[in-house]
Amino acid sequence: MATSLSPSRPAVLAGPAGLARDFVALIPGLLLLAAVGFAGKFIEQSIGGYTKSHHITFPNIEYVLWAIVIGLAIANTVGIPRVFQAGVATYEFWLKAGIVLLGSRFLLGDVLHLGGISLLLVAIALTLSLSFMHLIGRAFGLKPKLTSLLAVGSAICGVSAIIAAKPAIDADDEDASYAIAAILALGAISLFTFPLIGHSLHLSDKAYGLWAGLAVDNTAEATAAGALYSDAAQKVAVLAKTTRNALIGFIVLAYAIYWASRGQAEAVGNKAAFLWRKFPKFVLGFLLISLLATLAIFTKPQLTSLANLSRWAFLLTFAGVGLRTNLRELGKQGWRPFAVGAIGEIFIALVTLGLVYGADRYLHL
């Protein structure tokens, strides 16, 4: 996760007047996020109520999927008018706030146990994924920096990693925009395929959550992919993804040093400051809330309230996931970069699935 408000929106708000103006500009998009999220929840409840009252056996389709599908339909048919765009872009803000609040559902011991396993698996998966992405990028004749962006995006943290890496390796805007579009489209595809594969392999909630957190690119999509499986799977997916996000600085730093050594990017001065700048600060918020929950600062009803606040924040996030995914954007640069991204994703999904199977068996998730 990077520190910008979205791929297309500045994070910095200047002064009280600027703050007020920015806030007003967010309202239409926020209302759209809420409307799409509520529509998803309404459809899930309506179908559930109807099938139950008529004794019809029908699989429960979570509001998550409805919200994303409605968002995708709007974004790829009528499009998102400009007045809504700033508010829609806040989906990443709600995601981060939701993750911090979700920390209340973890005891710090669980975070350290699962986070430690995640860290080990992430390190293995990262090494394999980055090497593989560069190999196929070369095989498909992609520009090296576009390959680097796709590799960072698919191996670490999707869009945010691309945004973090772009200035560090001095990549073109065009390459970065394309890599973002490809990663978003691939993320949308994984939302539909991961739960199906998880169910067909009878993965446990923990194993599936860990897999989704390790393999799905964007934090929003990883959270949604977990939620589509189960509540418990979502918790684990968020934790695994957060661990992955925490490594973003190290990978971007490695790429920055590599490209600087080839004279194609500026040299990195203070490496510790660079790492801190790229470190996703919301991880610290997540750990703090988890610590407070571990210290029994909150009562049980209060923990329920915090968990529900997190759900409401995720509802807005999932609406945004669909609304910001524009599939038409992919047609602009041809099929090869998308093919590289897709092959890389399949490779990463298979590698991480193997790792999760191994961890489930030997490390006792």
Add this chain to the structure above:
Amino acid sequence: MSEPTAVAPRRGISLDVYAVSLALLLALLVRLNLIPSIKW
């Protein structure tokens, strides 16, 4: 978002800090029972 675009890094308070601040404020309000219990 109709057209994703990449942006350069900026100075100032990051989105993460705002998100963490909001989450901690909400946690504090819940802890002090200053907001009613939240339903889903």
